[in-house]
Amino acid sequence: MSETREIGRRRVLGIGGALGLTAVTALTTAARLARHPASTGGQLRSGVPLPPAFQAPLPLPSVLKPVSASGGVDRYEITQREAPLEILPGVKTPMWTYGGTFPGPTIEARRGRPVTVTHHNELPVPSVVHLHGGRAPATSDGYPTDLVLPRNWQDPSSHMTHGAHDMGGMGGTQGMQGALGMRDPRAVVTRLTRDYSFPMDQRPTLLWYHDHRMDFTAPAIWRGLAGLHIVRDDAEDSLGLPSGPCELPLMIADRAFDDHGNLHYPSLDPTLREQPGVEEAYLAGVLGDVILVNGAPWPVHEVTAVRHRLRVLNASNARHYDLEAVTDDGRRLDLVQVGADQGLLATPVTHRSLPIAPAERYDVVVDFGVVPVGGRVRIVNRLGSGRTRDVMAFKVARKATDHSRVPRDLSYDLPTWRRSDATRIRDFSFRAGRMHGGHGWLIGGLPFDPARSDVTTRLGDVEVWRLIADVHHPVHLHLVGFRVLSRSGRKPLPHDAGLKDTVSLRPGESAEIITRFDGYRGRYLFHCHNAEHEDMGMMANLEII
Template identity: 50%
Template sequence: MTGGITRRRLLAATALGGSALTAGGWALAGGSLTPGQPGLLLRSQTPLPQPYAVPLPVPPVLTPTRPGDTTDVYEIVQKPARLRILAGLETTAWTYGGTFPGPTLVSRSGRRTVVRHRNELPHPTVVHLHGGHTPDGSDGYPTALILPRDGTAHHSDGMAGMPGMPEASGARDHASVGRTYTYPMEQRASTLWYHDHRMGFTGPNVWHGLAGFHLVHDDEEEALPLPRRERDIPLMIADRAFAADGSFRYPALDTAQRTPGVTDPYMDGVLGDVLLVNGAPWPVLETQRLRYRLRLLNASNARRYRLALEPPPPGGDGLVQIGGDGGLLERPLAHDTLDIAPAERFDVIVDFSRYRPGTRVRLVNRLGSGSTANVMRFDISTGRPPADDSRIPDRLSTIPTPRPERAATTRTFHFQRQAGAGGWTINGRPYEPGRPLATVRLGTTELWRFVTDFHHPVHVHLDHFQVTARNGRSPGPYDAGWKDTVDLRPAESVEILTRFTDYPGRFMLHCHNLEHEDMAMMADFVTE
């Protein structure tokens, strides 16, 4: 069923106190009751480029400025850069190191990584290592600003219903010119990414280019016969819209970044009509008839994708998932389609030897239409490939079976749009820095229940989790393994189980639809 209010959804709405059927729910959230898209399309004002006209770029790997026995030190300058994204036009991007995506950082599990950021942009920023198991001082709390090089601070007028920022009540962070982030990397191999996390302005900052990959390797992963080197490819998928002069187009309330948020029609989320992969529109990758490992990241502000190969390989199951947000799955999972919400990562193997030489295989988006229905293309070589030394093992890793009955406590978080609260809320409240919705004892396991009125990809900082139930039933087909972001559809509930470890302090829980996040759908939790 693709429309209408089912009994299950009506019961879920009742669990939200009925608000999902009134001004706080579907009616003001775009009226969507389908598993399609949140948000509103922002159309480009310049002719769209021809698809499959440019090769796929692969972000460069950053070299440490000071490698050591136990620590690698990196330096990144955040700065504007003029990039050639559309043919014949230049786009001013806000970048890490002058590229979009930013350079890829590669770390070793158990080996500390230190990243020093300097801000040469005209506005403050914050950096969050998404999926990192990180002490609170380096987690990228949204008021821990990195000021522009001249030391000027921009103080916004605040979000409706909450104090101004960053000097909001309870905020203890001090802005600084330059900031050093220390990542212990006491975590398993996984595909992480780093991006801006400034309160009220994450949406425009990421939209304009502040995002990059951070890959973690370990002995377990490297012992597996998976595709390596040039056949291990990170793919950052992001939609954007462009103005007539080639600049990024975004419906910010205030381009000077003093008042956060977007214009009212885009409160549900901003969707672009150009799909970029690693910063290039609808690119092409020439492949051999071999297995490839594709690290898929949805870096869009709000757009969800349903990815598939077209044509599918003979027999189907063309996307074999080996990992997710938090690294390797226990066993591979074969998919014909793969739903991926903002901030989610899926690590997949595609065996191009299943196709005839010379086949052109499109990666398509079955939740898109028109220009957003295609993502990129793989052109399979006609030449004889070398012997393929890779394979997909039947067993990849060992993941403990979740035991919800052992949870120390159960907490429920309602993700809703509230009339009168000025935007998106968690448990009926817009975000206020320093006011935690939960205090958690380190070393304990908790069961958290997320209940939604709309599409919300929910992200939890500090520790990965396992999905134990969806709508009171078994987890969904894309919920396997360790995750840090889980996709919820309208009037849906998800239960997750996580154990909080290592680091006391203040961390975040929020929607990763960046327009929802900027309009107050965040909450603090404290570990002690």
């Protein structure tokens, strides 16, 4: 899987071409899958008439209230269930939801105050919840085989799993038959409910939670299993950044709808019970032709003429965006980035456009004070075409006094890992390949196997990883944040600033990242967050000992 070495100074400084030959084969294999440089995937076409842009109001996800705050722990409950939702105007779309809404309810947490979320599974299939970007013990990280079984679930393979643990106390132990035809002896399976506990010992940032069931993550997210989780602390609160109604969470996700207004997704098994995967035309990823923000198609939001903080998440399965804010007279507004996946930057970075891959988050400030009252600002996707070029719009409704600011210094607690701190370097290729006679997406030439240990590292070790891609691959590490050291042997790009947990690799590109594996021991993951790639083998195990 990986090439690991103890590294001296010469090795650390000279790894630029280490994977060049590997890339040649990978790029050849994937050439037919890369439609054009801006995207990786096949686009579905909706059958139902689509509404015009910038008419639906922007929904704001509800903030979930804890059911208990005793003992210094905030406790929440969420029921996963099917619900008919009005996504397109006048049309009811059956969806899988957290708490009956899409996005699911937002959890707001304080740094250092533990959170426990009890999930109840009333869906027709097993589920797993992963808090993306969260620093959690392995038992609460949402490993893909740590299933929560629904009532009366019968394993389609009808085999019992030896060694798996059933914590539910409601009958026999059952595991999961995945695409790889194998079992996970370490899986911890519950029935109906599971508690996920998060210490919240991490920097303030925007996280998100989503389904992470092995082989079926992509269709589960597509059907609606995604929600926001925000971590705050006193230091961030004191900065004076836009807040209250001037702080807007924006979950961007593309979808497609069939002739009846149901979600359209090309699953080989629409029941999501037995056969994973998608139709051949969508092996590289599933793209929709409707852009949703907070669950509404191409919405509009009224704002006052002051700075606004936009907490942006790309929750799409495979679609990449390059966002810009454009007035109706063609002016581009500055996007002042103040935070990345894992929290505040050291100092702000100003962009004219901002690329964002699946699962990435960016914290940006936009000053609507430079737009006259009555003016409009469109958020445009420079990588889109036709209807997918528009994302949403803001209408400047009134003047107001702006009490916010963007300070020159934002955060002092960013890690300062150096190459000389690294104990080893590892090389990984992310590329298309063959898996059990069919198409797969591989890391280091291997598809995911929950029974195999791919990377073992010691708690507290600093490592440098070099990643190389054939087509677009947003690579996500569980548990830890990292810094981007280089791209294809050159300096990181401006949007690589800060602490990240997902790095977007473009076709043929390589990147070096550095991280420290701290927090907890146990089994975690790293994988591509193109959700279709993930389901078709592009995951690997990370064991921290």
